[in-house]
Amino acid sequence: MAEITLIEAVTQAMAYEMRRDPSVIVLGEDVGVNGGVFRATAGLHAQFGSERVLDTPLDETTIAGLAVGMAFQGMKPIAESQFDGFIYPMMDHIICHAARMRSRTRGRLHCPMVLRAPCGGGIRAPEHHSEAPEALFAHIPGLRVVIPSSPARAYGLLLAAIRDPDPVIFFEPKRIYRQYKEEVPDDGEALPLDVCFVLRDGHDVTLVTWGAHVKETLEAAEQLAERGVSAEVIDLATIKPIDFDTIRESVKKTGRCVIVHEAARTAGIGAEIAAQLAEKSMFDLVAPVERVTGYDVPIPLFRLEMKYLPSVERIIAAVDRTLAYR
Amino acid sequence: MHTVARFHIDYVRYLDEDGQLAADAPAFAADNAVLLDLYRRMNFLRCFDSKAVALQRTGKLGTYASCLGHEAAHVAIGLAMRQEDVFCPMYREYGTQFVRGVKPREVLMYWGGDERGNDFSGPRHDLPWCVPIATQCLHAAGAALAFKLRHEPRVAVSVVGDGGTSKTDFYAAVNSAGAFRLPYVGVIVNNQWAISVPRSAQTGAETLAQKGIAGGLHCIQVDGNDPIAMLAVMRDTIERARTGGGGTVVEAVTYRLSDHTTADDARRYRPEEEVKQAWAREPLKRLRALLEARGIWDQAREDAFKLEANAEVDVEVNAYLETRTQPVTSMFDFMFAELPHDLREQREEVVRWEAGHHG
Numbered sequence: 001m002a003e004i005t006l007i008e009a010v011t012q013a014m015a016y017e018m019r020r021d022p023s024v025i026v027l028g029e030d031v032g033v034n035g036g037v038f039r040a041t042a043g044l045h046a047q048f049g050s051e052r053v054l055d056t057p058l059d060e061t062t063i064a065g066l067a068v069g070m071a072f073q074g075m076k077p078i079a080e081s082q083f084d085g086f087i088y089p090m091m092d093h094i095i096c097h098a099a100r101m102r103s104r105t106r107g108r109l110h111c112p113m114v115l116r117a118p119c120g121g122g123i124r125a126p127e128h129h130s131e132a133p134e135a136l137f138a139h140i141p142g143l144r145v146v147i148p149s150s151p152a153r154a155y156g157l158l159l160a161a162i163r164d165p166d167p168v169i170f171f172e173p174k175r176i177y178r179q180y181k182e183e184v185p186d187d188g189e190a191l192p193l194d195v196c197f198v199l200r201d202g203h204d205v206t207l208v209t210w211g212a213h214v215k216e217t218l219e220a221a222e223q224l225a226e227r228g229v230s231a232e233v234i235d236l237a238t239i240k241p242i243d244f245d246t247i248r249e250s251v252k253k254t255g256r257c258v259i260v261h262e263a264a265r266t267a268g269i270g271a272e273i274a275a276q277l278a279e280k281s282m283f284d285l286v287a288p289v290e291r292v293t294g295y296d297v298p299i300p301l302f303r304l305e306m307k308y309l310p311s312v313e314r315i316i317a318a319v320d321r322t323l324a325y326r
Numbered sequence: 327m328h329t330v331a332r333f334h335i336d337y338v339r340y341l342d343e344d345g346q347l348a349a350d351a352p353a354f355a356a357d358n359a360v361l362l363d364l365y366r367r368m369n370f371l372r373c374f375d376s377k378a379v380a381l382q383r384t385g386k387l388g389t390y391a392s393c394l395g396h397e398a399a400h401v402a403i404g405l406a407m408r409q410e411d412v413f414c415p416m417y418r419e420y421g422t423q424f425v426r427g428v429k430p431r432e433v434l435m436y437w438g439g440d441e442r443g444n445d446f447s448g449p450r451h452d453l454p455w456c457v458p459i460a461t462q463c464l465h466a467a468g469a470a471l472a473f474k475l476r477h478e479p480r481v482a483v484s485v486v487g488d489g490g491t492s493k494t495d496f497y498a499a500v501n502s503a504g505a506f507r508l509p510y511v512g513v514i515v516n517n518q519w520a521i522s523v524p525r526s527a528q529t530g531a532e533t534l535a536q537k538g539i540a541g542g543l544h545c546i547q548v549d550g551n552d553p554i555a556m557l558a559v560m561r562d563t564i565e566r567a568r569t570g571g572g573g574t575v576v577e578a579v580t581y582r583l584s585d586h587t588t589a590d591d592a593r594r595y596r597p598e599e600e601v602k603q604a605w606a607r608e609p610l611k612r613l614r615a616l617l618e619a620r621g622i623w624d625q626a627r628e629d630a631f632k633l634e635a636n637a638e639v640d641v642e643v644n645a646y647l648e649t650r651t652q653p654v655t656s657m658f659d660f661m662f663a664e665l666p667h668d669l670r671e672q673r674e675e676v677v678r679w680e681a682g683h684h685g
């Protein structure tokens with residue numbers, strides 16, 4: 001079995017599901033012959049033709065609106081936003097229609113669609129190509145939001161997203177698109193859309209993160225281990241709904257929690273996790289919850305972007321602050 | 327049944343691919359000084375562009391969007407505008423911007439990952455580069471609305487690509503410009519490709535110019551590789567807009583001779599043969615042919631000019647390369663007129679962090 005990267009796993013999942021389910025189609029800018037600007041749809045046009053893999057006119061409103069239209073007619077569109085920063089014009093259709101079609105028609109119509117977008121910074125990209133808008137979507141009732149952090153989880157979670165009867169926003173951390181390869185059997189096995197993944201067991205502190213920052217967080221855990229600090233690392237994976245049971249179980253054990261995300265701090269997903277811990281795990285905590293995040297500014301252009309993104313050192317410093325409490 | 331409205335789209339070209347000038351060319355085409363100025367600017371632009379691509383290839387610049395093949399359209403827009411007009415570019419109109427006073431080093435700073443490129447020394451009221459496609463069209467319409475409401479004889483000019491004309495924002499700009507009868511000129515630089523998507527896949531319309539008809543604008547298609555036609559049309563439409571005669575959609579038909587950006591590989595989706603044919607129509611060659619026929623340009627002058635232009639570009643490149651990175655705190659310092667307390671706290675956190683880790 002071949003080892004594949006995260007982006008190849010994305011392609012593999014789409015291809016699997018397109019073979020299995022003729023109602024699945026892909027649409028977006030440059031997704032056809034070109035195979036997507038990151039190559040996420042590479043080969044799909046050759047395999048499935050222009051009636052299943054559609055290059056749209058250059059308009060995100062068009063892509064999102066067409067996807068809603070096809071979805072409520074029973075197709076399963078996988079729409080692509082070429083970059084995170086171009087997703088905003090899609091929000092009208094996603095928020096006002098996709099997210100509430102089922103609810104406003106009392107179940108008569110629904111939108112089984114996936115909106116895929118690369119997300120995050122750290123690849124020296126131009127302006128508007130490095131954003132982390134997951135919290136904006138998580139705030140919208142009626143949406144599921146997913147961010148995988150490994151090839152295997154990308155495959156399983158994307159399959160689940162496509163099969164899900166409701167709209168799913170699927171962010172792909174572009175910085176780790178090709179970070180490493182692993183074996184991902186093309187067996188059509190989906191992963192659940194409501195659990196997080198414990199990537200490393202530990203008993204001193206719980207580190208919660210997702211997407212590309214799983215990398216820095218695991219590195220921080222490794223360095224902490226060398227100092228005798230045992231960190232549990234949780235990949236949130238499904239940003240909405242969040243699997244709080246697993247997080248609370250972990251915090252019960254460690255008494256400390258540090259949340260790492262690259263999106264801006266205020267009203268980020270870290271705030272939601274901290275609030276849940278305050279509500280339900282207060283007596284398990286021995287230290288205040290820490291957040292290591294981007295700042296409340298647009299991510300700088302690439303000369304300074306690494307100063308914005310949470311680093312291993314910042315994560316370790318936050319852990320050390322929690323360790324000061326006994 | 328009877329016809330209630332009928333429309334047509336004119337196509338303008340004065341200088342053909344071989345450098346032959348049409349008999350009905352505008353009067354300025356007889357003015358060698360005007361043509362030499364056009365040619366020198368286009369030539370300089372090409373020197374700059376190839377140097378920028380080379381910088382990217384050697385890791386000294388981030389992703390860069392080349393303007394190769396667009397020189398006539400871009401330079402003519404700049405020459406037709408007044409300094410007090412407002413320019414709302416997309417991301418490759420360096421030729422327009424150089425005419426307006428933006429420095430090559432500022433272009434390089436932007437693509438080199440430094441926000442200070444946007445704080446350029448061109449007209450302070452011009453917009454910076456606009457990556458979210460076509461949004462600048464509506465901002466130009468808004469600027470034009472401001473000019474109209476304040477009774478200022480100024481014109482707002484936006485540039486958008488062929489792909490960008492599919493965008494909701496483009497249609498909204500055209501519609502607003504017609505509804506308010508704005509001093510707005512929306513230039514479509516149709517280079518036949520939107521990354522990998524050909525012009526034919528963007529719309530069923532025969533021309534992109536005709537998209538302005540539904541908004542009630544004047545519409546015209548121009549050979550975008552003909553600098554004389556471009557300058558004539560841009561001057562006419564901008565002055566008509568300035569004097570209350572209404573806005574225009576100008577479709578400049580040209581060709582993207584480069585990859586979409588340095589991050590793209592057009593060989594994946596574009597036939598080499600098409601590119602080869604497009605080179606025969608490129609704008610510099612035909613203007614040079616005319617200048618040579620008039621005896622005001624030759625190989626010696628070309629070589630001397632290139633030497634000079636490259637030296638000038640090198641000065642700019644060095645200035646760019648010597649630019650020191652902004653302090654980390656710069657990410658906070660321009661967020662608001664006055665930094666609110668929450669950002670002040672985050673800024674202090676960063677200052678402490680930097681002091682502890684690098685100080």
Ligand SMILES: Cc1ncc(C[n+]2csc(CCOP(=O)(O)OP(=O)(O)O)c2C)c(N)n1
Binds near residue numbers: 488519521
């Ligand atoms: C809203 C938005 N969607 C997608 C992109 C990604 N993108 C950058 S350039 C481009 C193609 C633009 O084509 P066109 O409008 O023809 O202009 P050209 O680059 O050919 O000059 C695309 C899809 C973007 N920058 N903005």
Ligand SMILES: [Mg+2]
Binds near residue numbers: 488515516517519
């Ligand atoms: Mg184009």
